[in-house]
Amino acid sequence: MSSAEANPLANLEQWDDFVKDRYDPGKPKESFRHYDEKTPPVVREFYRLNHQNQTREFVLQKKNEYTGKRRGPMGIWEAMEYLNTLVDDSDPDTNLSQIEHNLQAAEAIRRDGHPRWFVLTGLIHDLGKLLCLYGEPQWAVVGDTFPVGCAYSDKIVFPEFFEKNPDFHNSTYQTKLGVYEEGCGLSNVDLSWGHDEYLYHVMKDYLPEPALYMIRYHSFYSAHREGDYQYLMNDHDREMFAWVRTFNPYDLYSKGDERVDTAKLRPYYEDLIAEYIPAKIDW
Ligand SMILES: [Fe+2]
Ligand SMILES: [Fe+2]
Numbered sequence: 001m002s003s004a005e006a007n008p009l010a011n012l013e014q015w016d017d018f019v020k021d022r023y024d025p026g027k028p029k030e031s032f033r034h035y036d037e038k039t040p041p042v043v044r045e046f047y048r049l050n051h052q053n054q055t056r057e058f059v060l061q062k063k064n065e066y067t068g069k070r071r072g073p074m075g076i077w078e079a080m081e082y083l084n085t086l087v088d089d090s091d092p093d094t095n096l097s098q099i100e101h102n103l104q105a106a107e108a109i110r111r112d113g114h115p116r117w118f119v120l121t122g123l124i125h126d127l128g129k130l131l132c133l134y135g136e137p138q139w140a141v142v143g144d145t146f147p148v149g150c151a152y153s154d155k156i157v158f159p160e161f162f163e164k165n166p167d168f169h170n171s172t173y174q175t176k177l178g179v180y181e182e183g184c185g186l187s188n189v190d191l192s193w194g195h196d197e198y199l200y201h202v203m204k205d206y207l208p209e210p211a212l213y214m215i216r217y218h219s220f221y222s223a224h225r226e227g228d229y230q231y232l233m234n235d236h237d238r239e240m241f242a243w244v245r246t247f248n249p250y251d252l253y254s255k256g257d258e259r260v261d262t263a264k265l266r267p268y269y270e271d272l273i274a275e276y277i278p279a280k281i282d283w
Contacts, residue, residue: 006137008045050139051161054192056148062193073280108254121211128195150178155226185234210243
């Protein structure tokens with residue numbers, strides 16, 4: 001597969017923008033299922049690749065590859081600057097840098113008086129997108145995440161694209177519970193691979209549990225926005241998902257906020273980072 005075929009989006013934000021539009025609070029509820037016609041063709045193509053290629057085997061292989069964190073040590077601000085080198089092919093005038101977008105989310109959380117670890121989570125939650133710079137295709141970095149190894153929820157966008165996924169034809173994987181047990185808890189469930197799961201593994205020793213849930217499940221829309229997959233969750237997951245839902249509006253809607261002065265904000269955020277995270281951590 002050529003790189004243009006593997007990466008149909010002009011930039012990763014096109015996926016974020018699509019999700020934002022899907023959950024636009026001004027949108028009438030019944031229009032939720034009508035995203036089809038209005039979706040940019042590159043976004044459709046992105047989901048086609050994502051749903052076709054995210055097999056359980058692929059997910060287990062990527063977990064094996066990345067959760068050992070063998071890419072060497074890097075500081076958080078350094079990682080943010082590295083992520084900023086991800087160039088945006090579309091509309092350079094109006095698109096914010098990755099750092100600015102993440103600072104906007106963090107600043108919106110700070111303005112609302114949330115705890116410091118929550119502000120920090122807003123700043124770093126998308127750093128797993130570094131996967132793109134490691135050469136992973138877009139469909140293995142972003143996209144709504146979903147459990148693999150059990151039946152797909154019809155609340156996942158473009159469910160028809162799952163028909164091309166080899167797991168769709170595996171009868172064990174297509175029962176309601178698949179390889180899982182009822183109420184087994186999400187920590188025992190493999191979700192499609194992407195920036196959420198990767199960053200969770202990088203951060204899991206440093207942040208409080210609600211922050212880790214926000215990081216790990218912020219793209220799991222069929223669960224945190226649509227309420228599906230309750231049968232895989234335990235009571236603790238349900239309790240923690242309240243935090244995931246609290247975080248979601250900052251992720252989706254803080255983007256249009258006024259420009260941030262990165263240089264001016266940096267000292268505050270460097271202090272905040274140092275409060276929780278060592279100067280260099282393994283990636
Ligand atoms: Fe994200
Ligand atoms: Fe985000």
